Amino acid sequence: MLDIQSLRNDLEGAANRLAARPFHLDAAAFQALEQERKLVQTRTQELQAARNSLAKRIGQAKGKGEDVSALMREAGEANAELQSMEAKLLQVQARLQDFLLLIPNLPHASVPPGRSAEDNAEVRRHGTPRQFDFAVKDHVDIGEGMGMLDFATATKISGARFSLMTGALARMHRALAQFMLEVHTQEHGYTEVYAPYLVNAASMRGTGQLPKFEEDLFAVPRGEEGKFYLIPTAEVPVTNIVRDEIVPLDRMPLKFVCHSPCFRSEAGSYGKDTRGMIRQHQFDKVELVQIVQPEKSYDSLEQLTGHAETILQRLELPYRVMALCAGDMGFSAAKTYDLEVWLPGQNAYREISSCSNFEAFQARRMQARFRNEKGKPELVHTLNGSALAVGRTLVAVMENYQNADGSVTVPAALRPHLGGLERIARGS
RNA sequence: GGAAAGGUGGCUGAGUGGUCGAAAGCGCCGGACUCGAAAUCCGGUGUACGGUUCUCCGUACCGUGGGUUCGAAUCCCACCCUUUCCGCCA
Numbered sequence: 001m002l003d004i005q006s007l008r009n010d011l012e013g014a015a016n017r018l019a020a021r022p023f024h025l026d027a028a029a030f031q032a033l034e035q036e037r038k039l040v041q042t043r044t045q046e047l048q049a050a051r052n053s054l055a056k057r058i059g060q061a062k063g064k065g066e067d068v069s070a071l072m073r074e075a076g077e078a079n080a081e082l083q084s085m086e087a088k089l090l091q092v093q094a095r096l097q098d099f100l101l102l103i104p105n106l107p108h109a110s111v112p113p114g115r116s117a118e119d120n121a122e123v124r125r126h127g128t129p130r131q132f133d134f135a136v137k138d139h140v141d142i143g144e145g146m147g148m149l150d151f152a153t154a155t156k157i158s159g160a161r162f163s164l165m166t167g168a169l170a171r172m173h174r175a176l177a178q179f180m181l182e183v184h185t186q187e188h189g190y191t192e193v194y195a196p197y198l199v200n201a202a203s204m205r206g207t208g209q210l211p212k213f214e215e216d217l218f219a220v221p222r223g224e225e226g227k228f229y230l231i232p233t234a235e236v237p238v239t240n241i242v243r244d245e246i247v248p249l250d251r252m253p254l255k256f257v258c259h260s261p262c263f264r265s266e267a268g269s270y271g272k273d274t275r276g277m278i279r280q281h282q283f284d285k286v287e288l289v290q291i292v293q294p295e296k297s298y299d300s301l302e303q304l305t306g307h308a309e310t311i312l313q314r315l316e317l318p319y320r321v322m323a324l325c326a327g328d329m330g331f332s333a334a335k336t337y338d339l340e341v342w343l344p345g346q347n348a349y350r351e352i353s354s355c356s357n358f359e360a361f362q363a364r365r366m367q368a369r370f371r372n373e374k375g376k377p378e379l380v381h382t383l384n385g386s387a388l389a390v391g392r393t394l395v396a397v398m399e400n401y402q403n404a405d406g407s408v409t410v411p412a413a414l415r416p417h418l419g420g421l422e423r424i425a426r427g428s
Numbered sequence: 429g430g431a432a433a434g435g436u437g438g439c440u441g442a443g444u445g446g447u448c449g450a451a452a453g454c455g456c457c458g459g460a461c462u463c464g465a466a467a468u469c470c471g472g473u474g475u476a477c478g479g480u481u482c483u484c485c486g487u488a489c490c491g492u493g494g495g496u497u498c499g500a501a502u503c504c505c506a507c508c509c510u511u512u513c514c515g516c517c518a
Contacts, residue, residue: 037478038479041477042478042479044487045478045479045487048486048488049487051498051499052499054498055446055499056446056447058446058498058499059445059447060446060447071498072498076498078498079498246438371438375456375473377474377475
């Protein structure tokens with residue numbers, strides 16, 4: 001959510017920056033709402049002040065044993081208008097709130113202009129794609145060839161966009177998550193978190209999934225009309241740790257890492273990435289979350305992105321870092337770097353991590369604050385990034401480390417987490 | 429799922445219809461005392477919003493949402509949460 005004060009001060013400036021996404025800010029609608037709000041709020045507060053002073057006088061008069069019937073009548077008459085004004089005020093404020101909740105974040109000045117992924121800017125590259133002297137397979141053929149990846153059975157059990165892994169491949173999937181957690185907790189200073197996978201609507205609103213993106217979420221009914229939402233990323237429960245909290249200065253910054261399954265309905269992605277385990281309803285991810293002071297958040301974004309890159313470097317997977325253009329960024333982000341890993345099976349770089357600074361956009365929705373040097377509560381800045389998506393990392397390892405005989409070499413960094421195993425092949 | 433108790437400011441905790449945004453203590457900030465510190469004393473110390481604009485004024489907020497009333501932290505209803513006991517259970 002944007003700061004309503006900044007919209008009041010510079011509506012045109014905000015509209016211009018939003019146009020880069022592109023998002024059309026209806027300035028006239030905002031101004032009309034604001035004007036009405038001002039009118040109704042001022043009148044309501046006047047009436048409330050009048051009521052309060054009358055009530056006080058009645059109390060005082062009663063205390064002295066005086067007759068209060070005239071005062072009571074006066075108060076009763078004023079109440080009709082007050083009630084209708086209060087109702088009107090609630091309504092206007094709700095409309096204003098709804099309006100604000102649907103406005104995406106302002107892109108940071110350093111965000112490249114552009115409308116689609118083609119306009120994203122490559123920031124740097126790391127590693128060189130390996131040359132193969134045999135016909136490369138994609139992860140589906142490799143996994144099924146080893147008898148460890150079974151989409152047919154997953155479809156029987158659940159349906160499309162689910163996967164079933166067995167044996168050494170399932171073990172390697174687990175080892176990857178363990179490896180990532182170890183690096184982030186032992187070397188990068190993150191606190192490991194285990195968090196709920198089902199969350200309430202307030203949490204989804206806090207990080208920006210609601211109210212606009214309900215169709216992307218899975219939900220389960222709860223109670224009469226309530227529901228739990230399945231988390232689409234650990235960003236949701238972990239960032240919401242600080243919702244409605246005031247973090248003491250000496251605890252800042254907060255750095256959390258959380259391994260969790262993620263659930264996405266993938267509505268609107270029909271026909272996209274239908275083969276393999278690139279785009280699934282359920283996948284595992286190791287997520288980094290940082291809660292920082294505003295002036296430090298862009299340094300933190302560079303660091304956090306670097307932490308995610310470390311994993312790819314240790315696994316010796318070629319990748320590139322992309323600065324997303326305004327049009328390709330998510331709703332809540334002010335700036336996003338995507339990490340794209342090289343996939344020989346697709347002969348392309350594919351997204352494996354997304355690292356974003358949300359500035360105060362989520363914090364304002366969540367009322368997540370810290371106590372600054374002056375002792376005053378101030379909104380925090382929130383950041384998060386995948387480090388990494390476990391399923392896609394497994395895909396990258398399989399494709400980049402594949403051998404001519406259909407086996408897969410285990411990356412050196414991963415071997416300690418697999419009891420020294422150097423290679424997985426059919427039967428292992 | 430059943431029963432009971434309870435949710436008040438950074439913390440503890442008083443307050444059961446009217447000068448209550450809320451006692452008191454702790455904490456924190458400033459000052460006095462001191463060479464300095466501790467102790468002591470004095471003063472200050474919530475958040476959000478609006479108007480005005482650097483100075484005030486107003487409004488809202490005592491778990492959440494409704495209701496009663498001229499007036500609600502206080503009474504009524506519903507819900508949420510916490511604690512304890514019982515039941516069930518990975």
